[in-house]
Amino acid sequence: MGKGGALSEGVVKNVLLSYAYVSVWIFLSFSVIVYNKYILDRKMYNWPFPISLTMIHMAFCSSLAYLLVRVFKVVEPVSMSREVYIKSVVPIGALYSLSLWFSNSAYIYLSVSFIQMLKALMPVAVYSLGVLFKKDSFKSDTMINMVSISLGVAIAAYGEAKFDVWGVFLQLCAVVFEATRLVLIQILLNAKGISLNPITSLYYVAPCCLVFLSVPWLLVEFPVLRDTSSFHFDFVIFGTNSLCAFALNLAVFLLVGKTSALTMNVAGVVKDWLLIAFSWSVIKDTVTPINLFGYGLAFLGVAYYNHSKLQALKAADAQKKAQEPNEEAGRLLEERAGDNTGRNNETDD
DSSP states (O other), X not given: OHHHHHHHHHHHHHHHHHHHHHHHHHHHHHHHHHHHHHHHOTTTTOOOOHHHHHHHHHHHHHHHHHIIIIISOSSOOOOOOHHHIIIIIHHHHHHHHHHHHHHHHXXXXXXXXXXXXXXXXXXXXXXXXXXXXXXXXXXXXXXXXXXXXXXXXXXXXXXXXXXXXXXXXXXXXXXXXXHHHHHHIIIIIGGGTOOOOHHHHHHHHHHHHHHHHHHHIIIIIHHHHHHOTTOOOOHHHHHHHHHHHHXXXXXXXXXXXXXXXXXHHHHHHHHHHHHHHHHXXXXXXXXXXXXXXXXXXXXXXXXXXXXXXXXXXXXXXXXXXXXXXXXXXXXXXXXXXXXXXXXHHHHHO
């Protein structure tokens, strides 16, 4: 009874911790999205400078990541040559900067709810690019699933009350850049045995983003900011906003490390529905029945895609475990054959 009770307590503790990690991640992701919308939207804080906001985030995250890696040594830096850094990390940093820039820019033109609906296209972009780069094999059933997700998003876009072509273009570009970044991480880093957690990822990638973003910033936003004499840097607003962005990366590290990437995908769906409800009830964005029907269709497609990925992972693990005894038996047979050969040689001598 005591052992059973201890086991139950351990299981309950792990479940509660998992829920805690999920809740913290949802809260921080929710906070960053709403906070960015508040800062960038012309009807709220009215500071429509997405490149500047992204650069503030990257400067803040670079500084804290440096302290955690080099000063406090919370995590160890990854062994990486200059050539690998230039050929692998720099392209990923460039794509990440573009993804963040375009994603933040979309908040100026689109509602929070509609942006979350457009983000449902991420699996479509990742799978399509994976097939293009030969990291995924083409499967007709998966492609049909991708078409159903795209159809759902198209219906949601058709029902959008405040549809803005430029805003949709920006968000779709952000999805493509982010999907390309994720595929290139597999090709340029994971294939070489290099794995970056969110802290080391910021340590290596955030400074690249800062450099890449400085070029469009100097051309597009700096002249406007320079001529806006009334602007003053609000350390409370931008400091807490940047802290939320950095804390979100730590939450991703905890969530994926303590649970799984699939758990984060499922939690992401819950977060999207919460954001849609918040956007409708608090921000007073218009959410139409056609919006919800279209996103519901896309949601079912994404849920099926995640389920298929989980089943594929389970099948791969089962196959790996089944192969291990066979490999061990083969190794023992080889050893015995070697021993017998040795004995026969001794007899011949």
